[in-house]
Amino acid sequence: MGMQSVAVACGALALCLALSTATNPGFVVRITQAGLDYAQEQGIAILEKELAQLKLPDFSGKSGELHYSLSRLHIPTFRLPHSRITPVPNVGLQVSISNASVELNGDCLVKFLFIRGPGSFDLKVENISIKFILRLGSDTTGRPTISTSDCSARASKVGLRFSGKLAWLYNTFKKTATSLLHNHLETTVCDNVAKSVQNKLQKQVQTMPVTVRIDNKTGINYSLVAPPRATAQSLDADLKGEFYSLAHRSSVPFSPLPLAFPSDHERMVYFGASSYFFNTAGIAYHEAGALVFEITEAMIPKEARFSLDTSIFSAFIPQLEEKYPNMPMKFRLSAPTAPFLTIGPGGISFQPIVDIQAYAILPNSSLAPLFLLSLTGNVSAVINVRSGRIVGSLDVGRIRLSLKDSAVGTFQVQFLQSIMNILTSNVLLPHLNARLDEGFPLPLLDRIQLSNILVRFHQNFLLLGADVRFQPRG
Template identity: 80%
Template sequence: MGIQSVAVACGALTLCLALTTATNPGFVVRITQAGLDYAQEQAIASLEKKLAQLKLPDISGDSRVLRVGKVHYELSRLRLRDFHLPYSRITPISNKGLQVSISNAFAELDGDWRVKFLFVRDHGSFDLRVENIYIKVLLRLGSDTTGKPTISTPDCSAHISKVRVLFSGKLGWLYNLFHSVIERRLRKILEDKVCDKVAMSVYNELQTYIRTLPVTASIDDKIGIDYSLVAPPRATPKSLDADLKGEFYSLAHRSPVPFSPLPLAFPSDHERMVYFGASSYFFNTAGIAYHEAGALVFEITEAMIPKDVEFKLNTSVFSAFIPQLEEKYPNMPMKFRASTPTAPFLTVGEGGISFQPIVDVQAYAILPNSRLAPLFLLSLTGNVSAVINVRSGRIVGSLDVGRIRLSLKDSAVGTFQVRMMQSLINILTSSTLLPRLNARLDEGFPLPLLDRIQLSNILVRFHQNFLLLGADVRFQPRG
């Protein structure tokens, strides 16, 4: 092989690898067999009602009967009284989708008959029982260009092994002489109609319902979450997994995230119906989005300090540590503006979520004309841990701050020992800044849930690089 051929082969290999490399998700949803079984129960109950509404066509034809001759028959006003699907099973099929198997189903119908042979005409009614109905449906899951899930039925088969017709009326005996012909026709009609109804239900109802999965969700007027699928949902022998982008972004301006999500070593837990894996990428894009949107800027004034905290935010209090304040700005109210110079970067590990944010705190004196006079700029850092939970379909949390370390970055009032005001900064942080952050975190972020799904029996576990949330689900019907 020549050098040129080797280069071409290497180029082709590189292209193939680039095309087959999947984007790691920032958020994973896993539906276990228990969750699939519950979804199947809800779907089968709906399908039963749909199949009971099947409209069957009139049937007519001619049949030869021994010692009678040619008989013309008509069956009309076929009415399904009920359709029962007592046994069903949903199974994930790797690389294909979900297979729904229904066995021992049965249905009951009635209708009117009319017969004509020679010069004889008569009519009556009949009852029909269809037994041992077997239905097998393959559901193929995919995603569209917007990242919303799609579902289709590439394969459906229905087989009816037993049809029993009982005719009443003066000439009912005549129908019973050629019932096998009628039963074959009814069997074929029903088998076709059942698969038609299944395909229609999947397209009109199931497809519509799964598209209630929110591709994007607005948290407030500044931040949104992208939950679009990065690949079609994939079936495994024990679950159905969906890989989502899992990325926060600024509504005003969405810029590329400067890092990529790491692979998630998702555990094989199957105790709950559904699991959510929120990666460190997911949480860190929240920090970037809020920072870029200017949402991590907080102002602290004396009015914000709780009344039970004996603390006045003015130059007289701080002049105990900075004597120059009393000379330049005697007994003036103060304001602090806290901001993050860079987006906070957190770590998710088996011990929980932790990070060491850097916060700049600029102090101002509020002059009599309401203008602000810069005083000093402090840099604050410390160990912060997060407590995470799920409430009403939202990830909620709260922060706990350890000992805060101070350093002086700039001063318009001369140098001073910042360690002397450690206790005052601790009070300001714990009484004003931290409660505001926790109030926001208590509002939470929405999980990617289908419409009318409620979570219960919540499980929260931390793993390397991601948070695992488990839950059982309940579907809440309308009304």
Template identity: 80%
Template sequence: MGVQSLVVACGAVALCLALTTATNPGFVVRITQAGLDYANQQGIAILQKELAQLKLPDISDKSGKVRYQLSRLRLRDFHLPYSRITPISNVGLQVSISNAFAELDGDWRVKLRFVRAHGSFNLKVENVYIKISLRLGRDAAGKPTVSTSECSAHISKVRVRFSGRLGWLYNLFHRAIESRLRKTLESKICGIVDKSVRNELQKFVQTLPVTARIDAKTGIDYSLVAAPRATAQFLDAGLKGEFYSLAHRSTVPFSPLPLALPSDHDRMVYFGASSYFFNTAGIAYHEAGALVFEITEDMIPKDVGFSLDTSLFSAFIPQLEEMYPNMPVKFRLSTPTAPFLTIGPGGISLNPIVEAQAYAILPNSSLAPLFLLSLTGNVSAVINVRSGRIVGSLDVGRIRLSLKDSAVGTFEVRTIQSLMNILTSKILLPRLNARLDEGFPLPLLDRIQLSNILVRFYQNFLLLGADVHFQPRG
């Protein structure tokens, strides 16, 4: 992959959308210098191996009256001891490699009038300096792009040692050979860099999943809203960060607010998930019809001590038992509007409205509507990251009930308060939390793993921090 991993942290994510540059992102990925340093460590090891496999052509030339030929050039190794990746404001990334060195073996043959000689030689290349500038962008699909905007290689010192006793002959042409080999190596180095960026690194950054299918009904749009932006301290990628219904994608009726991430540097990568990101999830699931839950007798835990049938309500709705004696009851819970949450320094909270329609299940399996309740309550959320996914759980406070409609006469809703508390806490909430525990995928490049997770809440957004581990193939 070559230079691919030199920006793998841009990959830790990242890097990780069909929009205008004026659009605020709903989700931001930030790569810190710590992340770039890790990328450098991983990438240099790979680049070093590729340069060690550099193929050099045979060289035939003339220096004065001496004709010489170098053949079977074999690069023994190539060492890159000092290197660094730096974000350059409004440009992209710069990779600087200094004090690199290499060693090369080969065969030589010379001819000077009637004198012919041959043997082997050893060449040491020292003080190699390489500078690579990478331009970051996005394509029409919102995927990240990367290209080489500049590459230069300079070799300060080349020393050739020939075998044999013809030292005087060597002195006639060694300067020409050293100069020729220096120029050949310099041009080959940048050729390898450019090819690796085009054929390997570009393919790697394109593994960013700009659309992530969550389940059969919803997905997430992680396309870039603009090209990644470099500053002197970090690299930011603004993503659309929007959930959508797979069946029908509609326009979100509100826009994301500007996201200003704090200047934390303890982790390699940070993810800023705005309230817009989470609220589009509510819209997508509501539009997809996924926020509808049915509770029937077979779902009631055995330890609650009652059966879900009309006799359960006979004490406070006597007419119900008369109209539908000993018939099973079903509750259909749904949200009349998409739930809307807020994020602040204290965490995530929401106050959803849930409607609970009760039905009697008749002997012929048809449903007879009984009454319609409105349920409200304070809901808080706990968020974490596991296996590259945002996971969470909900906790519900006291539920408040009101009667919206009834086909069995009026009654005091407080009489069924305990029942609704049991149905929500024992059945509805565990089902919601089971889904939230499956999580939603973060925008990560291929073979990126996260560790050392940090979770913090700010006004209008959630900040997730993590360190990055790149898992090579094989």
């Protein structure tokens, strides 16, 4: 094999390895053109204020025998009436501003031979066009970064008017002054755009959370797995989208599948939460020891009309009456393995396995193990978004029981079916749904509110759509 063939083979192998190790996101954020238009509207309003506060330095020079200086330059207005932000594939976002105008005034001082006198001037620049690229990236922590490049500012209509007793003299260098002010303004505009992006926009995008602590047991990793990418229709951000236990940061034993993101554009922003995202939540809570729940007498609703004690079970478990007559009981529910769900066009479903250990509470408050049940059932979920958080509720179909172990002899578990149905629907489910109603935060920038929520299910991921409103500081 020749050297060229070896190089080609090595290159192909490197490409294959790169593709095979590419990280699929567990969570995707897509900003549509409608969302970019809204961002442009908010951003231009900020840029307009920033440009109106431009600080232009004093400068001086001479034209022949005439010496001049311009000072106390001030911009009373800077208007950006027409603007557009468009994604440029593999580059970033292009911001185009047209028909902008600016007014500039200041003091001037001229010296010509023995003549010397102060005055003032007013400059009006119209038909200004400004273009620049917003380049998108990510830092070492997985936060997005943004910077400007390829900035240009051009004006086609410039008017300069002098005031003062020596206005006739100022007008002799009007052409020179107009050119100086015009060029100086164009350069300063691009400098100020870069500063505004760095000081305002960069700080805002860096408020996107990389890790979010949910409670004292778990958090979510929302770091970028790659720099944000622009397509012809949108701006996409691929995030890790992974829950983790605060106590045990172990690796997830499976990888996220590719998301076939639809080309929806009805909303400003879309979130794709993969089955990987939700399944890592199960792993994190399981590793944190949070999938444990106890049911005691005090938790039984009055409408159930039974007490959680051995007498209710003794009819079909005779040894209970013999060993532990009329003693209060407690159930300890735990998940032997992390629950694993699936997402399809029909919604979210899973079949969790729950171990139920029954105890008798002895007079000295110690616990005597009675029997261990295994419970399975079909569970479905309803998902929504509220206050920037994914919220949900679960519904359980018919449960199935099996006996795993018993210290009070064997018995037919079907006799427990109705009791377990009551405990599941009236105690366990309300507890789980109360937690799910608290929700899990979406990766949102500061002061962003969502409205007009859309929820759709696709193969292997949940699609959430929303419109956006930016809340300025009061």
